[in-house]
Amino acid sequence: MRIAICEDNKEHMEILEEMVNRWAKRENEQVAIGRYQSAEQFLFCMKDEPHYDFAFLDIQMSKINGLQLAKMIREEDRLIFLVFTTALKKYAPKGYEVSAFRYLIKPLQENEVFQALTKASQMIEDRKREAVIVTRGDESRRIYKDDICYIEVDNHHIILHLRDETIRFKAKLKEFETQFREPQFCKCHRSYIVNLRYTGKISKEGVEIDGKVTLPISKSRWEVLNHCYMEYYMT
Numbered sequence: 762m763r764i765a766i767c768e769d770n771k772e773h774m775e776i777l778e779e780m781v782n783r784w785a786k787r788e789n790e791q792v793a794i795g796r797y798q799s800a801e802q803f804l805f806c807m808k809d810e811p812h813y814d815f816a817f818l819d820i821q822m823s824k825i826n827g828l829q830l831a832k833m834i835r836e837e838d839r840l841i842f843l844v845f846t847t848a849l850k851k852y853a854p855k856g857y858e859v860s861a862f863r864y865l866i867k868p869l870q871e872n873e874v875f876q877a878l879t880k881a882s883q884m885i886e887d888r889k890r891e892a893v894i895v896t897r898g899d900e901s902r903r904i905y906k907d908d909i910c911y912i913e914v915d916n917h918h919i920i921l922h923l924r925d926e927t928i929r930f931k932a933k934l935k936e937f938e939t940q941f942r943e944p945q946f947c948k949c950h951r952s953y954i955v956n957l958r959y960t961g962k963i964s965k966e967g968v969e970i971d972g973k974v975t976l977p978i979s980k981s982r983w984e985v986l987n988h989c990y991m992e993y994y995m996t
Contacts, residue, residue, distance in 0.1 A: 800825035
């Protein structure tokens, strides 16, 4: 499990790092911890580092604060678990804007840190088990559902659009789509099923996916898509 700590107070960072290491030892979990003393440092390293599974973000940092950093992270990574740490409760509602996983008040309580890490670890394992098998010719491949940005239908073929590649194979959508449940996966058009983890702006002009492509929304699916979006992000 890859964990980032972005905290401009050195003492607070060391305390949190010790908590994470104690949790890892208790759970027999292997962790790799990245330490960053500013949002700028985190963003600079994020270009070259593998994606993190989990990040603790201090909200009250100079220049770029934790909330602003979270929005930038979300543009690149819809799956990371974001946990805000701050001494002020007033920022809590802002966490919904970036789908924050937890909001922890300083001084941090070890049991709350442990609970957040344990829950995230369980959800990561659940993600790994949620997969589909794709067969092309004599080759079968396991694809994790969370890696799929959207699904496209092209004549008698299914196209899986992942973040880094596209996989095309022959299949019937009606049979294939039963493996993808709402609200996370929602059919926005007869030719598309979107993974809401990767959606950005949604309007009647279309649904933005990962900041790269905009897919059409049929009139009959507009209300359904909005309902799925609200259910997915607000519950």
